[in-house]
Amino acid sequence: MAIQPPILRYGDTIGVVTLGxxxxxxxxxxAVGVLQxxxxxxxxxxxxxxxxxxLAGTDRQRxxxxxxxxENPDVRMILPTRGGVGVAGILPYLDYEAIAQNxxxxxxxxxxxxxxxxxxxFSDLVAFHSLMLLNxxxxxxxxxxxxxxxxxxxxxxxxxxxxxxxxxxxGRVPGEAAGPLVGGNLTSLVDTLGTPFEIDTRGKILFLExxxxxxxxxxxMINQLALAGKFDDCAGILMGQCTDCQISYGISYDNLxxxxxAPLGKPLVTNLASGHGMFKAAVPIGAAVRLDATNARLTxxxxxxxxxxxxxxxxxxxxxxx
Numbered sequence: 001m002a003i004q005p006p007i008l009r010y011g012d013t014i015g016v017v018t019l020g021x022x023x024x025x026x027x028x029x030x031a032v033g034v035l036q037x038x039x040x041x042x043x044x045x046x047x048x049x050x051x052x053x054x055l056a057g058t059d060r061q062r063x064x065x066x067x068x069x070x071e072n073p074d075v076r077m078i079l080p081t082r083g084g085v086g087v088a089g090i091l092p093y094l095d096y097e098a099i100a101q102n103x104x105x106x107x108x109x110x111x112x113x114x115x116x117x118x119x120x121x122f123s124d125l126v127a128f129h130s131l132m133l134l135n136x137x138x139x140x141x142x143x144x145x146x147x148x149x150x151x152x153x154x155x156x157x158x159x160x161x162x163x164x165x166x167x168x169x170x171g172r173v174p175g176e177a178a179g180p181l182v183g184g185n186l187t188s189l190v191d192t193l194g195t196p197f198e199i200d201t202r203g204k205i206l207f208l209e210x211x212x213x214x215x216x217x218x219x220x221m222i223n224q225l226a227l228a229g230k231f232d233d234c235a236g237i238l239m240g241q242c243t244d245c246q247i248s249y250g251i252s253y254d255n256l257x258x259x260x261x262a263p264l265g266k267p268l269v270t271n272l273a274s275g276h277g278m279f280k281a282a283v284p285i286g287a288a289v290r291l292d293a294t295n296a297r298l299t300x301x302x303x304x305x306x307x308x309x310x311x312x313x314x315x316x317x318x319x320x321x322x
Contacts, residue, residue, distance in 0.1 A: 002180065002286040003125045005077075005103040007305040008152045010039045012076040015069030015104075016133055017045035018056035020111050021084025025049050027134060028081055034136040034322045035079075043075055055086045062086070063093035070095075070102050077152070081133040083110030088188070091115070091197050096122035105152050105305070108132045109275045110211075113184030118197050120182065120286030126304055128152065129184050129207070129274060130282035138322050145322075147282040151300075155307045161281050161289075161298045163273045171296035172257065175267035177236030178290040178301065181283065183207035185275060190221045193228050201234040205291050207283060209240025211276035215256050216248035222260055236267040236291040238298065243276040267293035 014035055016028070028049065032042050045065035050057035057065075069078045080087075091114065100123040106116065107128040116127040131140075131148045143164045150159065163169055182204045183189060189208070192198050210218055225231060239261065242253040251259075257270055269291055273279035288301040 001288070001302060002120060003100060003103050003123070004303055004306045005105045005126065007155060007307050008077050008105055009308070011041065013041040013043050013074045014077045014079050015043045015045065015072065015075040016048055016079050016081060017062070017065045017069060018048045018050065018081045019062050019066060019090055019115065020056065020080070020086040021054055021082060022051035022056040023081040023134060031133045031136040034138070038322055043069070043072065045069065048081060054084070059086070059089035060093050063090035066090060067095055067098065070099050070104060075104060077105035077107070079133050080108045080112050083108060083112045083132065085111060087111040088114045088191060088197070091118050094118070099123040099125060107148065107152070109280070110185050111188050113188040114192055114197060116184060116285040117182055117199055120180070121197070121200060124286070126284050126286040128282055129285055130280060135280070136322065141279055144280045147280060151282045151284055151304045155303055155305060157303055159300050161283065161300065163271070163281060164279045167273055167279065168271065169269050169296040169298065170271045171268070171293040172262050172270050173266065173268035174294040175236070176290065176292050176294065177205060177267045179203045179205050179235045179288065180286055181205045181207055181238070181289045182285060183238075184209065184285070186210040186218065186221050187213070190224050193224065199230065201230045203233070203235050205236045205238055205289055206230065206234040207238040207240065207272070209242070209272070209275035210245060211243040212245065213242070214246045214248045215251050215253055218242060218245060218253065219256055219260060222256070231264050231266065234266060236293065237261060237264070238272055238291060239268065239270040240272045240274045241277050267291055269293050269296055269298060272298070
């Protein structure tokens, strides 16, 4: 069982950092105001507003911001402002032993994928493929907040991950598999191949999602994962949506799944609403899950956070949407 970070409660401190590309200062301030309005204290990273071209400060500066939040005993959760290029650049400069000794909730998606998987691989920490700071806005669907807080602010020994109503999960290859869940954004994962941070899929449930890519490029990246043995090693496959991906030569994303992923013969569930789409199911990277592709169900088999007091198990209500 991986390390579960302490539960997030009303009044806790959230450390906000920019780990990849810069975000507009007005957008940062607006989202910070939403967090404060929800009852949280916000601690801003030293380089949260930094902007040096396509990066928010140097790799070492962004990594140092993250580690300051890790080592700050008042910070309960570390929330990146956004993803964007550059997140992988901080990975060599993180102290994974210190992270394991000071577990915090870390949430994000897109390029934050590489950080989430590194935290599990090197610190044995459960991390969350879920909201970033930019998602804390009044226009965000209530489903997304309910998903986020159900994993970070409610203790439960087992729970099912469900799509929003009217958007069902789809079982494409029947069968059942269980294991730790890894993965996230396809582009980000492919970029780690051949590096010390290459994703380990052995005995794992592999989750993939993508956005704004033509289907022929999605094929290219999936084929690269296949050539690297990542589908041979995994126990099951969970495909998220390909948000705003373009049909190529008459081939759609669903066609690609049928032609390339399904023939691998692994239990396969598709259409998970998580990542870049409007709806964002919260996915715990590193937690044990059961993938039931026969009945199109995805179940988390263990708690994703640790409670403050054993007597209060399950009693915490998640914060309301803004």
